[in-house]
Amino acid sequence: MKVDILAIGAHPDDVELGCGGTLAKLISEGKKVAIVDLTQGELGTRGTNYTRAEEAANASKTLGISARENLKMKDGFLLNNEEHQMQIVKMIRKYQPEIVLANAIDDRHPDHAKAAKLVSDSCFLAGLLKIETVSEGENQKPWRPKHVFHYIQWKNIEPDFVVDISAFMEKKIEVCLCYKTQFYDPDSKEPMTPIATKDFLESLTYRAQDLGRLSGVEFAEGFTTEKLIALKNFEGIIL
Structure with a gap:
């Protein structure tokens, strides 16, 4: 099934936190x-891999994506090796996206930067004719996305561009809160974590608001790009 956008995250909820508003707008x-999660988030302090899977399913339904898969790589120990690259190559060739959205190039969680490079390398390899892959009994055709963009996560990385998500900020928060075990809940008996605080939940709004302030919109999500972007014209720019 061909999609326009393939969003990839090291853990379930990475995509929603990093670019949930952008995806809602595109949809x-x-x-x-489509979304591909590399791990099940099994090392997360709160919840389990089973609850995380349920939450990811609820988030997918709320967001309205076309498909979601989990590659069940080892949480906390991602490796940019041939085995993991080939798993992602198969996903890229299966979904044939024009654009891939991947983890932040540098971040607090070591899996995020590892995933960023792993996905970037895999996107290149997916376009090589002499790398052969088979999915569901059929030979896959080479496919290389036109662009790989990296969303911003914990660290305040300066974006190369932003997407106006002013009409979709509420949807982003709704989708993120599908991960009930992970984020702020004053009634939860789970251990406290940096992303389970009230401040972190509020930061989703004020960080998007700050990017909006800098770009002249109400709310925005930022991305970095691996190559220079050429515009067809100026019609898509908010003046």
């Missing part, structure tokens, strides 16, 4: 979106 415009 509203008729774009097809």
Whole structure:
């Protein structure tokens, strides 16, 4: 099934936190979106891999994506090796995205930067004719996305561009809160973590608001790009 956008995250909830508003906007415009989670988030302090899977399913339904898969790599120990690269190559060739959205290039959690490089390398390899892959009994055709963009996570990385998500900020928060075990809940008896605080939940809004302030919109999500972007014209720029 070909999609327009393939969003990849090291853990379930990475994609929603990093670019959930952008995906909601793209889906509203008729774009097809799929998500691939590399791990089950099994090392997370709160919840289990089973609750995380349920939460990911609820988030997917709320967001309205076309497909979601989990590659069940080892949480906390991601490796940029041939085995993991080939798993992602198969996903890229299966979904044939024009754009891939991947983890932040540098971040607090070591899996995020590892995943960023792993996905970037795999996108290149997926376009090589002499790398052969088989999925569901059929030989896959080479496919290389036109762009790989990296969303911003814990660290305040300066974006290369932002996407206006002013009409989709509420949807982003709704989708993120599908991960009930992970984020702020005053009634939870689970151990406290940096992302389970009230401040972190509020930061989703004020960080998007700050990027909006800098770019002249109400709310925005930022991305870094691996190569220079060429515009067809100036019509897509908010003046």
